[in-house]
Amino acid sequence: MLKKFILSIVVLSMLLTLSSCGTNSTANNSTADTTxxxxxxxxxxxxxxxxxxxxxxxxxxxxxxxxxxxxxxxxxxxxxxxxxxxxxxxxxxxxxxxxxxxxxxxxxxxxxxxxxxxxxxxxxxxxxxxxxxxxxxxxxxxxxxxxxxxxxxxxxxxxxxxxxxxxxxxxxxxxxxxxxxxxxxxxxSDYKSKLENIPNKNFVTGHAAFAYLCRDFNLKQNSVEDVFAEGDPSTQKLQDLVKYCKDNNIKTIFVEDMASPKVSNTLAKEVGAKTQKIYTLESKEDGLDYIQSMKTNLDEIYNSLK
Missing domain, CATH: 3.40.50.1980 (Nitrogenase molybdenum iron protein domain)
Structure with missing residues (x-):
């Protein structure tokens, strides 16, 4: 009796294992088919x-x-x-x-x-x-x-x-x-109406990537990259951009995630401005989708120009 009982347990275990394998295989195939x-x-x-x-x-x-x-x-x-x-x-x-x-x-x-x-x-x-x-x-x-x-x-x-x-x-x-x-x-529409009533249309970025955004909203970008190109700025070039920032009441220097912030930080200190991240969407950043990233950009630009 004991031997029959043990044999029954073994057979039952094998059937359950086979059943389980079959179910997993079907699930995996279903996932593969969906993909x-x-x-x-x-x-x-x-x-x-x-x-x-x-x-x-x-x-x-x-x-x-x-x-x-x-x-x-x-x-x-x-x-x-x-x-x-x-x-x-x-x-x-x-x-x-x-x-x-x-x-x-x-x-x-x-x-x-x-x-x-x-x-x-x-x-x-x-x-x-x-x-x-x-x-x-x-x-x-x-x-x-x-x-x-x-x-x-x-x-x-x-x-x-x-x-x-x-x-x-x-x-x-x-x-x-x-x-x-x-x-x-x-x-x-939301930001067209907001931005058209602001007298100051100038903002400063690290990389000159926002020309199409500027065309959409009648803004003007000036970039650290445009003024300094590559390498550290000369004293004269730094003075030129400092003057530009002061003449245009620039309170924020926008910095892109994949651009070096070194010169932007230097400029911000010179003119008493803050640095603020801006999205180029070249990479996924902060878990934001396109609409969320662009809304954040426009919010920050609008606030910097008020």
């Missing part, structure tokens, strides 16, 4: 991820080529980065010289079915006039995504590409784009 059904999208950097995520939501599986914390202007892709495009359905990059390696990446992927999206296509691009900016970025200012109007253009191009790649979910993408556009329009 495999998503539209595989590769984006160049965080801002493009924000736009794709806002429109594609749970229908897309996004891979970002430039990791958070990496300066996109200095990104040098490797073969493994190009390989992410071999199985992708859509590749989104901003353009206007921001990703000079984009054509090479597409060519290296040898993916005939890849839908390539230059998100800034059709933009009224701002021409660079500063020699250092032309050297770094080319003929046009590439920072179009740091602007509600620029974001609207880029996200519309992205929406069209997602529909082309996945026409069965056209209504889904169009609805999400419409919702995102409404948020952008609301952000633009």
């Amino acid at each position: 495999s059904k998503k539209l595989k999208v590769v984006v160049s950097f965080n801002a493009m991820r924000e736009f794709v995520s806002a429109i594609g939501k749970d229908k897309v599986d996004i891979t970002t080529m430039i990791p958070n914390g990496t300066e996109p202007h200095e990104f040098d892709p490797k073969i493994k980065d190009f390989q992410t495009l071999t199985t992708a359905k859509v590749f989104v990059y901003s353009g206007l010289g921001m990703e000079k390696w984009a054509d090479k990446a597409v060519e290296s992927a040898e993916n005939k079915n890849l839908i390539v999206v230059e998100a800034s296509k059709g933009a009224d691009a701002i021409k660079n006039s500063d020699p250092d900016e032309i050297k770094e970025h080319g003929e046009y200012d590439p920072h179009i995504w740091i602007s509600p109007k620029g974001a609207e253009l880029e996200s519309n191009n992205i929406k069209e590409a997602l529909i082309k790649a996945d026409p069965s979910n056209k209504n889904f993408y169009e609805k999400n784009y419409a919702d995102f556009k409404n948020q952008l329009d609301s952000l633009y």
Whole structure:
């Protein structure tokens, strides 16, 4: 009797184990199936991820080529980065010289079915006039995504590409784009009325990345980078920017996360201003999405100009 009892226990344990394994396998397969059904999208950097995520939501599986914390202007892709495009359905990059390696990446992927999206296509691009900016970025200012109007253009191009790649979910993408556009329009309207009534339109940043934002709201940026270029400032150049800050009642020097704050901090001390973080959205920062980041930027700029 004892032997039969032990044998029964062993058999029951084996059946339970097999049942458990079967259940786990089904769950894992279900998860894999869910992922495999998503539209595989590769984006160049965080801002493009924000736009794709806002429109594609749970229908897309996004891979970002430039990791958070990496300066996109200095990104040098490797073969493994190009390989992410071999199985992708859509590749989104901003353009206007921001990703000079984009054509090479597409060519290296040898993916005939890849839908390539230059998100800034059709933009009224701002021409660079500063020699250092032309050297770094080319003929046009590439920072179009740091602007509600620029974001609207880029996200519309992205929406069209997602529909082309996945026409069965056209209504889904169009609805999400419409919702995102409404948020952008609301952000633009709120701050357009606030900023147009402020006499002072000048603010100072570390990096000259806000020309499109300035065009949206009739503001003027002056950057530490523009005045000093690379390296430490000369005494004369520092005096020039100190004078500019005092003449224009600059109370805040804005600093980007991935730009060196050294000269900005020096300038702030010279003119009795504070330093304040501002978002370029080149990387994901502080867990904020696009709308939250831009609202924070506009709040801080507005407060600095009052």
